Amino acid sequence: MTDPLAKLDKALSSGCAEAHLVLPAREGRSGALIRASNDAEAVAQWLAEYRDTPQTWRAYRREARRLLLWLDKQGAGLGDVDRETLRRFEAFLADPPASWTGPARPEGHPGWRPFRGALSPASRRQALVILQGLYGWLVEAGWVTHNPFRLMRDKSRRLNNQAGRIERYLERNLWDWFWRWLNRPPAADATPRQRYEQARRCVVFGFAYLLAPRIAEMAAAGMNDFFLLEGRIWWRVTGKGGKLAEVPVPDDFLACLKQWRGALGLSALPTHDEDTPLIRALDGRRAVGDNQLYRLIRRTFDRAAEALKGEGGSAAAVNTLRRATPHWLRHTSITHQAQAGIDLHYLAESARHSRLDTTSRYLHTEEARWHAEQQRHRLTPPTDEDAPRVSPGR
Known part of the structure; x- marks a missing residue:
C-alpha cells in the first residue's frame, strides 16, 4: 500500500497515537461527546467499546480500517459520506483494485493488503451492517451529524443480520x-x-x-x-x-x-x-x-x-x-x-x-426435499411401471 495508507493503518492499530499524520484534525467540533482530534481517533474510541470481545473487535476494526483507507484515497472524511459515497464504496467492496488485494499476511508484513479478493454479497452485507453501527455510534457521540446508511432504500433487506441460509461451508x-x-x-x-x-x-x-x-x-x-x-x-x-x-x-x-x-x-x-x-x-x-x-x-x-x-x-x-x-x-x-x-x-x-x-x-x-419434489414435474410422462396410470379425459 502507499505511504499514507500505511500511516493511517498504523495510527488505527496503535490506538491512534499518530493519527494526526494522515487525517485532517476536527478539533473544536461543537457538541462532540468524545475526545478526538480526527476520524481515526474517533473510530478507535468506538472500537474500545468492544475490547472485551476480541473477535468482534478484530472484525469491526477490519471493516472500519477499510472504510478509512478508502476515504483517505478519496480525500474525504467520515463526515463527508453521503448516499452516493456509499454507492461507490459498496462497488469498491465488490471489486477492489488489484493493488488492494493479496494473500493473507500478518499485519506489518510488506505484502499485507486489506482484501484477499472481492467480497461476496454476504460479506458486503456484513461490512455494511458493521459500518452502519459505527455511524450510529458516531452520531450519538456528536462526531458526525448524520448516518448515511439510513438513506439506503433497501436497508431493511441488506442492513440486518437476518441473512439467508448459510452457504459458506464445505459440502x-x-x-x-x-x-x-x-x-x-x-x-x-x-x-x-x-x-x-x-x-x-x-x-x-x-x-x-x-x-x-x-x-x-x-x-x-x-x-x-x-x-x-x-x-x-x-x-x-x-x-x-x-x-x-x-x-x-x-x-x-x-x-x-x-x-x-x-x-x-x-x-x-x-x-x-x-x-x-x-x-x-x-x-x-x-x-x-x-x-x-x-x-x-x-x-x-x-x-x-x-x-x-x-x-x-x-x-x-x-x-x-x-x-x-x-x-x-x-x-x-x-x-x-x-x-x-x-x-x-x-x-x-x-x-x-x-x-x-x-x-x-x-x-x-427443506431445500433438498423441495428439489427432489420438483423432479416430479416432467416434460414427458414417467415411464416407470409403478407410475400411476390415468385415463385421458374425453
Missing part, C-alpha cells in the same frame, strides 16, 4: 475428501517436526468440525476444559459475550484428543488440574494466538486446494478450499450436524446460539 463430499487427505500417513522420511505438525492439524480440524468452536475459543481452549461428569465428557467454553457453556464431546473428538496427547507424550485424557493449552506451538508447550491459528488453518486449506487440483478435482471444489476461512469450519460443523438429523434445540445449544432462527439458517433439508 459433505468435499469435507470427507479433506479429512482423508489430512489423515494420510506421513512420508517414511518425514521429520519429527512434520509428524508433529500433522498431528496438530488433525486435532485442530477435528476440534473445529466436531465441536464448532469460534477461532478465539479454539485458541483459548485448555486441556482441563474437557472434563468428566457422570461418565460423560464435556467441553467447558467461555464464548461470545463472555457466556459460559458446557458442550457434549463426541466420541470421535475423544479419539482425536487421545492421538494429539500421544504426540505430546501425555496420557490419553487430561486430568482436572491440567491447566495447559490444548493447541500448542512448535515447542509443544506454549499456546498459539488467534492470528497464528488463523494462518495455520488458511495454509492448510491452501495446501489441500493444491492437492485436490493435482488429483484432478473439480475447479469448483478447489476454489471452495482456496476461499475457505476458519469460520467456514464452524458453518460446516453446524450444517453437517443439522443434516445428520440432530434436533434443532440441541443443535442451537451446542452452537451456543441465543436464537433458534439463527440456527435454522443452517438447515438445508
Whole structure:
C-alpha cells in the first residue's frame, strides 16, 4: 500500500497515537461527546467499546480500517459520506483494485493488503451492517451529524443480520475428501517436526468440525476444559459475550484428543488440574494466538486446494478450499450436524446460539426435499411401471 495508507493503518492499530499524520484534525467540533482530534481517533474510541470481545473487535476494526483507507484515497472524511459515497464504496467492496488485494499476511508484513479478493454479497452485507453501527455510534457521540446508511432504500433487506441460509461451508463430499487427505500417513522420511505438525492439524480440524468452536475459543481452549461428569465428557467454553457453556464431546473428538496427547507424550485424557493449552506451538508447550491459528488453518486449506487440483478435482471444489476461512469450519460443523438429523434445540445449544432462527439458517433439508419434489414435474410422462396410470379425459 502507499505511504499514507500505511500511516493511517498504523495510527488505527496503535490506538491512534499518530493519527494526526494522515487525517485532517476536527478539533473544536461543537457538541462532540468524545475526545478526538480526527476520524481515526474517533473510530478507535468506538472500537474500545468492544475490547472485551476480541473477535468482534478484530472484525469491526477490519471493516472500519477499510472504510478509512478508502476515504483517505478519496480525500474525504467520515463526515463527508453521503448516499452516493456509499454507492461507490459498496462497488469498491465488490471489486477492489488489484493493488488492494493479496494473500493473507500478518499485519506489518510488506505484502499485507486489506482484501484477499472481492467480497461476496454476504460479506458486503456484513461490512455494511458493521459500518452502519459505527455511524450510529458516531452520531450519538456528536462526531458526525448524520448516518448515511439510513438513506439506503433497501436497508431493511441488506442492513440486518437476518441473512439467508448459510452457504459458506464445505459440502459433505468435499469435507470427507479433506479429512482423508489430512489423515494420510506421513512420508517414511518425514521429520519429527512434520509428524508433529500433522498431528496438530488433525486435532485442530477435528476440534473445529466436531465441536464448532469460534477461532478465539479454539485458541483459548485448555486441556482441563474437557472434563468428566457422570461418565460423560464435556467441553467447558467461555464464548461470545463472555457466556459460559458446557458442550457434549463426541466420541470421535475423544479419539482425536487421545492421538494429539500421544504426540505430546501425555496420557490419553487430561486430568482436572491440567491447566495447559490444548493447541500448542512448535515447542509443544506454549499456546498459539488467534492470528497464528488463523494462518495455520488458511495454509492448510491452501495446501489441500493444491492437492485436490493435482488429483484432478473439480475447479469448483478447489476454489471452495482456496476461499475457505476458519469460520467456514464452524458453518460446516453446524450444517453437517443439522443434516445428520440432530434436533434443532440441541443443535442451537451446542452452537451456543441465543436464537433458534439463527440456527435454522443452517438447515438445508427443506431445500433438498423441495428439489427432489420438483423432479416430479416432467416434460414427458414417467415411464416407470409403478407410475400411476390415468385415463385421458374425453
